[in-house]
Structure formats: C-alpha cells, structure tokens
Amino acid sequence: AGGVGDGTTTNRTTPTRVGTAATWTGHVATGYHTCALPADGAVWCWGNNASGQLGDGTTTGRTTPAQVAVPS
16 A cells, blocks of 8 residues: 555565655654654655544555644
C-alpha cells in the first residue's frame, strides 16, 4: 500500500531512498505505514491511511511522504 515511500507499491529487499530530505533524523515504521522526521523537525508520513492513521486529515493512502500538520 505504498509503505516504502518511493512512489510505488513494490516490495523492496534493499534500502531505497525516500523523499527529498537530505537527512532524516528518525523514523517509525509498521507493516503498513511509516513516519519520519527530517532535520527541521517536521513530521512526514506515507503508506496505508484507510483509518486516517497518517494524521494528514484524510483517509487517502500515500506512496510518497506527505507532511503532517502537528497541533501547536
């Protein structure tokens, strides 16, 4: 469902560059979606979003990183 984040739904057995951020400082991955933090502290998520688990205000699955609005 796009959990790799490279714009495809292809399973990968080797590391794959995700997004355009030069430096991801951390990430959390499940079997269906992933969220990551670039150096600027924003939150980006991708993958299955059927129940809104990506936190982007939609239920649209993402095959590439989408920035998540973090409450202030």
